[in-house]
Amino acid sequence: EDKVVQSPLSLVVHEGDTVTLNCSYEVTNFRSLLWYKQEKKAPTFLFMLTSSGIEKKSGRLSSILDKKELSSILNITATQTGDSAIYLCAVAENTGTASKLTFGTGTRLQVTL
């Protein structure tokens, strides 16, 4: 069965800290890995990674995929209280027709003043 595991499950940091969130996966036919941020509502898209070693960056957030290690990290530098959320990692499989996502349980990040 396809599996996506995120760590840590939860994290509390002070504003200004840098955090690294981890995601590892076991899927049959990997297509892409996606990161989402979920506050109180729906997940909002952050990054999609398809190629190993290429870093995607948006402001203080960046992510990189390691297809050899079947994992990805999401880095957030100079954290702010607005970064407090659940960060979800999801993997899409390459099955020809389906693009369903398999999600991890998420990492709950709390940024305190």
Add this chain to the structure above:
Amino acid sequence: DTGVSQNPRHKITKRGQNVTFRCDPISEHNRLYWYRQTLGQGPEFLTYFQNEAQLEKSRLLSDRFSAERPKGSFSTLEIQRTEQGDSAMYLCASSLVAGGADTQYFGPGTRLTVL
């Protein structure tokens, strides 16, 4: 607002009742997905459509669940004879398939509470 929209946002029902949720995807998106999310878990895939064709259904989707996308635009998810275990957030996502990869954008969800 041109994002994915879902209605209603909240639904409280009694066990045994039928409920129907609606999802309006981003207008040019040809794929539409339904997921279910329970507390402390990531979303779980239920089903998806490419245009009006329902191409895959999860084993999570029992025969009490049915989804339609009659004209390839909006979609409905109906749950018949609701059970307390159906209480969850039901999320809809849409995407545009182009060049192989597609990014799914989620709506705000419908939170179902079955009493």
